[in-house]
Amino acid sequence: MSVDHAVQQGPGAASVGDVPSYPDVPTYLNILGSLHIWEGDGWKKESMSWKTGAYIASNLSGIPEFTFSGPNARALLSRLSINNVDKWPIGKSKHLVMLDENGYIANHGLTVRDSEDSYRHFAAMPWALFKAPSLGLDVEIGMRDIFIFQVAGPKSLQILERLTGESLRSLQFLGIRRIQVPGIDATVEIELSRIGMSGTLAYEVRGPLEHGPAVFDAVYRAGEDFDITRLGWRTYVVNHTEGGFPQQGCTFLPAAFADPEFVSHPLFGAALPPKQVGGQLSGSANPTDITARLRTPFEVNWGWMAKFDHDFLGREALEAEAAAPRRKTVVLRWNKEDVLDVFASQFEPGEEYRHFEFPTTPQSPAGDHADIVTKDGKQVGISSLAVYSYYFREMISHSTIDIELAEIGTEVVLHWGNHGERIKQIRATVERFPYLDLPANKDVDLESFPSGVVAH
Structure with a gap:
């Protein structure tokens, strides 16, 4: 281009x-x-x-930065976030997770506390702005x-x-x-x-x-x-999949997109042009089942962030799930021979299997993709977009799967293809999450790296 x-x-x-x-x-x-x-x-x-x-x-x-300031700013974020925002040092970041009334993740994003009563919210949708009027809190909200x-x-x-x-x-x-x-x-x-x-x-x-x-x-x-x-964007979601970071608009669909009032609101068009976010629903899961593409905090391994010491939107649903979590996210490593069958079908007569686009299929952003995962013929989970890891030379994906099957080594079947079209059953094995086996950011010893400062 x-x-x-x-x-x-x-x-x-x-x-x-x-x-x-x-x-x-x-x-x-x-x-x-x-x-x-x-x-x-x-x-x-x-x-x-x-x-x-x-x-x-x-x-x-x-994606605009949203600012919240005034005596009620913290109260607003508390009412919308599963996190406890009271013990939050000034000058520090926090990953805030916000739900809809049914307990699905509607929005999440990094937020910085700049002062006693001012915050900045990054790379997220205007969910807080959309919900603020209904909460009756006087908060000064900005966007830049x-x-x-x-x-x-x-x-x-x-x-x-x-x-x-x-x-x-x-x-x-x-x-x-x-x-x-x-x-x-x-x-x-x-x-x-x-x-x-x-x-x-x-x-x-x-x-x-x-x-x-x-x-x-x-x-x-x-x-x-x-x-x-x-x-570039073509490879961006590979790091999320390898590094164990589920992401709205990439590995799951934010519930805000399932809210007709939010999608039709002027804020949505101003902050996230709808034509540029997501695309046609794809994958073997029935496109009429929007919940197959939504996730709860426990389903993406973020349940530990939930603090039930304050009232927040979706708390009742999340609290019920906390008592008996059903699913969690794992990495699936796809069977090489079955993946090769998908390629082979492109050179055979008749309907071929859905092809792979390296390094991700569908090409991101694609949080509206969902493939069925089964065990002994019973549906046990949903897999997100397919990722080819050139580092590991393997095809992998994030899958939200029944907890009792989440042990490393469990074998399942992933149904690859679009609903109503030819489906390839691909054998897959549950692997470690995150899949990348290198020190995480918070654990890196910075003193082990040479200085980049040029001596004069």
């Missing part, structure tokens, strides 16, 4: 939407209402980046356009130290600090947070959207000595 409508100039490259237009990047695509890199440096290299090097990605940019760039992998710290010219070793997991980026006016507030979804050492760089292309390019140039990779 050629890009011929650069909208502003950034250092070293024209800008397309939230990122620079590099002549060697093969494909850009309109996602969430703005242009993003679809494939940057090749999906195989991108798939290896967070294990062996580092990447920069803009995939969360283009920001960039969010993820820098992840074992060399990410060195790259960011090269960028800023200072040691960043003191930044703890979930912590935040302000940084200065070369070429950007010092008065522009740009922050660095040690957080990510790759399952390895990872950071986010955030700031006003108009400075996004210049900051992206500055990080990329700082990482050239470290062979930094530009990660």
Whole structure:
């Protein structure tokens, strides 16, 4: 795909939407209402980046930042979140999970507490804004356009130290600090947070959207000595699947999308253009069964976040589930011979099986995909999109499965294909969750990495 409508100039490259237009990047695509890199440096290299090097990605940019302030701001977040928000240090991040009345995840996202009564909510839908009026709380709510760039992998710290010219070793997991980026006016507030979804050492760089292309390019140039990779949307969900981070719009459908009033509300169109989110329902699960594509906190292994010490939307349903959780998320490793049968069918007469698009099928974002999982002919779970892991050379997926079958080594059958079409029964084995067997972000010893600061 050629890009011929650069909208502003950034250092070293024209800008397309939230990122620079590099002549060697093969494909850009309109996602969430703005242009993003679809494939940057090749999906195989991108798939290896967070294990062996580092990447920069803009995939969360283009979604507005929501702000909540005033004496009732904390009360609003408490009424909507399963988390306890009372013991929350200023300057720290928290992953807030919000439900609908039936206990399904309607929205989730990273939130920062900036002061006693002010918060910022990132890369999430305007669910809190939509629900706020019905709660009768006087809260000042704002929305602004920001960039969010993820820098992840074992060399990410060195790259960011090269960028800023200072040691960043003191930044703890979930912590935040302000940084200065070369070429950007010092008065522009740009922050660095040690957080990510790759399952390895990872950071986010955030700031006003108009400075996004210049900051992206500055990080990329700082990482050239470290062979930094530009990660596109095509490969993005691989890190969620390997690293054990279920994600709305990718591995499950947020219940907010099943709420007609929310989808038809002007807020939805302003924050998340509907035509750019999800697509046609796919997978072997009946498309009329929307619940097959929804998840509860316990089903995605987030039940531990729920604190039943406050009243929140969906509490009654979640509390009932907490008493007897039915399912949890595991990784399924697909049988190689059965996967090869899918490819072989493309060269045989008659109806072929649904083909695979590497590295993910359907191509993300695709939270509306659901495949049936059975054991001895009985349905026992739902699998999300298929992921080819070039690192492990295996086909894997996240599957919400009956708890009694969640032990590693359990063999099940995944029904691959679209409902009403030819279905391939693929044998699969329950494996560890998360599947990536490298130190998690919070456990990484930063002192084990050489400094990226250049001595003068």
